[in-house]
Amino acid sequence: MAEAEDAGRHKAKMEKRKAHQDAKLRDKTIEKGLLIVNTGPGKGKSTAAFGLALRMLGYGRRVGVVQFIKGAWHTGEKDALARFGDLVAWHAMGEGFTWETQDKARDIAAAERAWQRSRELMADPSFGLVILDELNIALRYEYLDLASVVEALSARRPDLHVVVTGRNVKPELIEAADLVTEMGQVKHHFAAGVKAQQGIEF
Amino acid sequence: MAEAEDAGRHKAKMEKRKAHQDAKLRDKTIEKGLLIVNTGPGKGKSTAAFGLALRMLGYGRRVGVVQFIKGAWHTGEKDALARFGDLVAWHAMGEGFTWETQDKARDIAAAERAWQRSRELMADPSFGLVILDELNIALRYEYLDLASVVEALSARRPDLHVVVTGRNVKPELIEAADLVTEMGQVKHHFAAGVKAQQGIEF
Numbered sequence: 001m002a003e004a005e006d007a008g009r010h011k012a013k014m015e016k017r018k019a020h021q022d023a024k025l026r027d028k029t030i031e032k033g034l035l036i037v038n039t040g041p042g043k044g045k046s047t048a049a050f051g052l053a054l055r056m057l058g059y060g061r062r063v064g065v066v067q068f069i070k071g072a073w074h075t076g077e078k079d080a081l082a083r084f085g086d087l088v089a090w091h092a093m094g095e096g097f098t099w100e101t102q103d104k105a106r107d108i109a110a111a112e113r114a115w116q117r118s119r120e121l122m123a124d125p126s127f128g129l130v131i132l133d134e135l136n137i138a139l140r141y142e143y144l145d146l147a148s149v150v151e152a153l154s155a156r157r158p159d160l161h162v163v164v165t166g167r168n169v170k171p172e173l174i175e176a177a178d179l180v181t182e183m184g185q186v187k188h189h190f191a192a193g194v195k196a197q198q199g200i201e202f
Numbered sequence: 203m204a205e206a207e208d209a210g211r212h213k214a215k216m217e218k219r220k221a222h223q224d225a226k227l228r229d230k231t232i233e234k235g236l237l238i239v240n241t242g243p244g245k246g247k248s249t250a251a252f253g254l255a256l257r258m259l260g261y262g263r264r265v266g267v268v269q270f271i272k273g274a275w276h277t278g279e280k281d282a283l284a285r286f287g288d289l290v291a292w293h294a295m296g297e298g299f300t301w302e303t304q305d306k307a308r309d310i311a312a313a314e315r316a317w318q319r320s321r322e323l324m325a326d327p328s329f330g331l332v333i334l335d336e337l338n339i340a341l342r343y344e345y346l347d348l349a350s351v352v353e354a355l356s357a358r359r360p361d362l363h364v365v366v367t368g369r370n371v372k373p374e375l376i377e378a379a380d381l382v383t384e385m386g387q388v389k390h391h392f393a394a395g396v397k398a399q400q401g402i403e404f
Contacts, residue, residue, distance in 0.1 A: 010306040017301040028397040038246060042383040044253075048246035051253035051279065056401040058278025076260025077253065083285055099219040104212040128401060161402060178396065180389040181244040186382035194380065195230040199258040199330060200363060 033160040034178040035153055039136060039169040042183030049131045049163040050077045053088070056161075061128030062087050064121035068114045068166075069094040069134040075202045089127075091117050094134070098141065111143035122156055129161045136166025139173070150176050235362040236380040237355055241338060241371040244385030251333045251365040252279045255290070258363075263330030264289050266323035270316045270368075271296040271336040277404045291329075293319050296336070300343065313345035324358055331363045338368025341375070352378050 036052075038045035053063045065081075071094045081088045093114035095101050101110075115138070121130045138144050154176050156162055164173065174180050196202065238254075240247035255265045267283075273296045283290045295316035297303050303312075317340070323332045340346050356378050358364055366375065376382050398404065 007306060011304045014301045014304040018304065021299075021301055025397075028392055028395055030394070030396045031399055032396060034391055034396070034399075034402060037388075039388075040386070042385075043381060044240060044246055044250035044383050044385070047253035047257070048250040049253070050256050051246075051249035051251070052402070054252050054256055054282045055249070055278035055404070058281035058283075059401050061401055076257035079260035080256045080286075081260075084282075097223075099216045099223055102213045102216040102220065104209060174389060177389060178391040178394065179245060180387075181246050182386040182388050183244075183246070184242070184384040184386050186239075186241075186384050187376060187379060189236055189380040190230055192232070192380065193230055194232045194234060194236070195227075197233055197236075199261050199263055200236060200254070202257070 033156060033158055035176060036161065036163045037169050037173060037177045037180045038163065038165045038183065039167060039180065040182035040184055041167060042185040044183045045165040046133050049133065049165050052163060053081065053129060053131060056129045057084050057087055062126050064089045064127045064130040065091065065133060066114050066118045066121065067092040067094050067133045068111060068138045069097060071095050076199055089121065093117055108143045111138040115144055119152060122160060125157065127160065131163045134166040135164045136169045139170050140168045146170055146172055235358060235360055237378060238363065238365045239371050239375060239379045239382045240365065240367045240385060241369060241382065242384035242386055243369060244387040246385045247367040248335050251335065251367050254365060255331060255333060258331045259286050259289055264328050266291045266329045266332040267293065267335060268316050268320045268323065269294040269296050269335040270313060270340045271299060273297050278401055291323065295319055310345045313340040317346050321354060324362060327359065329362065333365045336368040337366045338371045341372050342370045348372055348374055
């Protein structure tokens with residue numbers, strides 16, 4: 001008896017919730033290419049971008065990746081995406097972290113080359129998604145002109161999705177974006193002495 | 203002259219930073235299978251888990267996925283991962299959102315089946331990563347016993363990585379986890395009337 005009542009109350013509550021959800025869905029009618037930003041100190045910014053790449057690839061749409069910091073080094077995601085052949089265009093244009101190169105002029109030149117490649121990919125209508133990995137880092141250090149980057153991102157094709165990753169996103173980029181997620185660090189294994197591991201960090 | 207000085211200062215600063223980074227790396231020596239939680243109201247919880255799957259697959263390691271809410275419906279990530287054949291075991295065991303089923307007993311039975319499958323995958327040494335997608339939802343609604351779930355996750359094989367996703371993670375699960383990331387919503391396109399789109403939301 002009590003169980004039947006509970007089930008009845010649950011059903012009534014969920015019917016109400018369903019009506020509410022349906023109403024919310026009806027209000028959303030716009031389709032457009034999104035400017036997406038994944039920022040914050042936590043893990044998952046680039047990883048979520050690659051997860052989105054996977055989703056796009058599932059529909060047979062082409063994905064372009066430009067990495068602003070990572071260079072020739074080996075990563076699992078790069079190897080895995082190689083399986084999709086021509087659907088993925090992967091450009092690791094970085095020369096490593098600023099503390100590795102120790103050369104600001106070289107960092108700026110690398111950022112400019114990466115941005116040039118980004119513009120080429122964004123102009124190519126065969127791409128459904130372009131990932132600009134760690135672009136926020138290049139913007140933070142002022143290796144690129146913020147205003148012209150934001151202008152070019154805002155002027156993207158109406159059906160092109162772009163994901164920008166990296167900590168410390170500039171407010172002007174938040175303003176231009178459709179979706180901004182801040183990855184916050186609640187607990188991190190590095191603090192417990194765990195090292196970067198294959199398949200997790202790279 | 204000013205430029206050369208600036209370059210010199212930059213180099214000195216980066217040398218110091220490099221020494222600091224190297225020291226940090228030296229302190230991290232532990233290798234272990236991580237219990238990872240992606241929670242919070244923002245986007246990217248499941249997406250980052252699938253990005254991690256991609257990284258693992260790049261090293262030829264098997265990935266298991268159990269979905270606690272999503273059922274038979276079509277998603278891009280599922281199609282894309284099908285390309286990896288036997289390396290991916292995908293189990294969509296949900297029956298939809300609680301407001302769709304409107305049947306608590308049915309939701310509980312589905313959660314229990316999904317958890318049973320999760321335990322089987324975690325016990326199978328061929329898997330390097332197991333993703334328990336939206337397990338937090340089943341725990342939040344008390345469809346599963348929290349203590350025994352946390353116990354089983356904590357007793358996982360030493361080299362098995364597990365990712366748990368979903369909003370409103372329980373404090374006991376944070377306690378047991380190695381890495382917890384909170385996805386925070388800074389700006390969301392749904393609020394601007396944009397609908398869920400192929401390749402982005404599903």
